Amino acid sequence: MIHHLWNDADGTFFPESALDYMPVANLREVQLQRLKAITALAYERVPLFRQRMDANGIKPADVKTLEDVRLLPFSTKADLRDTYPYGLFAVPMSEVVRLHASSGTTGKPIVVGYTEQDMEVWKQVIMRSLYAAGFTRGDIVSNMYGYGLFTGGLGLHAGLEAIGATVIPISGGNSERQIMVMKDFGVTGVCCTPSYFIHLIEIAQKMGIDFRRDLKVKRGVFGAEPWTNQMREYIENATGIQAYDIYGLSEIIGPGVGNECSCRQGPHIFEDHFLVEIVDPQTLAPVPDGQEGELVFTTLSKQAMPAIRYRTRDITALETQPCACGRTLRRIRRISRRSDDMFILRGVNVFPSQIETALLKTEASLPHYLIVLTRRSGLDQMEVRVEITAEMLRDRVGEMEQLQKRFARNIEQITGLHAEVTLAQPGSLPRSEGKAKRLLDQRNLTA
């Protein structure tokens, strides 16, 4: 009777996605059984978790309800660095069939491992992600996430193959060739970071390629960095494709922790594998549903490297309204900022996404920008470099100065801080083929 709900695309039944529609009571029961098992595993096999639980006088048997997850200690990226490379692994290396690593900003990367069963779970959640976004057999997909140590490329690759799509393992880079392949291979779907896709839109325009007229791309799953609704609107208006948010992080499993359905109201979290909490980033106390806070995950089925209350640094809120798609999985509000990205300027908390909102308020299209922080005679200064586009260009210097002032006024309105806006030539700011770099903090160098 509920079978009619079990897909978004065209009426086909996808067995993997059936779990998305599990009755809530069953889902919570599955979560509780798995939470108990994973707590016991982490306590027995991972010294760091055992020490912390012992220090708090907590035993695995104390976890009797899902709320009892709050008794468990938090973990962070620093724990992964401190125990580099394998310190948080819960199985012998003979059971680890895959390693991935994410770039570390402070030298050493962090390493994550997968058992055979973990690989299967990862594939399953990516299949469910892709089905939710309307990908099916018959799609021809350019997977532009980097292949290699980064989880994006190989993670999406396995899921795409498993749903029967035709995968083009093109990886990132060489933007002109990406466009050529999309055109010549009849690509219908793409996977990459949203900022790289925006870069490709520019390249296509330069090459005289019109997405609607010359390409067959219908949909894309975009992730691996925070992005805003304005960026989604920009992508969709410029290309006519549907842009879906995929959420994930290597420490939890990689891409596929959650994905948007056709309603595109924030990613559904695959709760049967990932227990979600939202906490106040300062006090670490749980925040009420619907309120913003830091996203925290406990992996419920991961064998090689269970994560217990892992603090993601991503700021979001849990949506509790049932989704029109019929999935019982809760959604998180799309993540547009990270507590990491936040910078403090003259005592004010600022997120790069606020600057982006101000720029989009000024101009219809999204310009490339870079926030540069400096310290001049002891005082912190914010400069926002904005690349101008042909659409923004006016023939009079005075009008360009007006544009500069409008940018600065909107930034001040949204952040409450004065910013010096400088206009830059197109293409002069650094481009990323992975995660966009929006902030250059030079305050320590010039202090």
Add this chain to the structure above:
Amino acid sequence: MKIAQISVFLENRPGRLSALTRRLADAGVNLSTLMLSDNGEFGLLRLLTPDVAQALQTIQAAGYASTTTEVVALEVPDQPGGLANVLSVIEKAGRSVEYMYAFAERPGKAAIMVFRFDDMDQALGALQTAGIGIRTPVDLFAS
């Protein structure tokens, strides 16, 4: 009568202007005249060329932001009051000059100046009525 002028955004940094002019030269674009208007931080390079399409294509392919604007090229008699005469026609028509610059030096003949008015059509009408020499693109670039 109106002439297409290309305006290019340039940051005021060493080498920016020469890089652009080099690209145009490599593409075989002949620059008839150019004028740089800047505020110390950035500037607009305005240029006239007989090869507008080729110039635009080169500029865009090189990644610069550019736009085209209509201007007029007027004959200004090389004698005292020559320019004042032209300007008074514009003033009487209630229009104003947004900017102007010299086209080229040609000793002995009337000077040619390039004008951008706040309302191009109205200004052009007034200039025609007053009998001011207006250059077409063809004879401007042939001269």
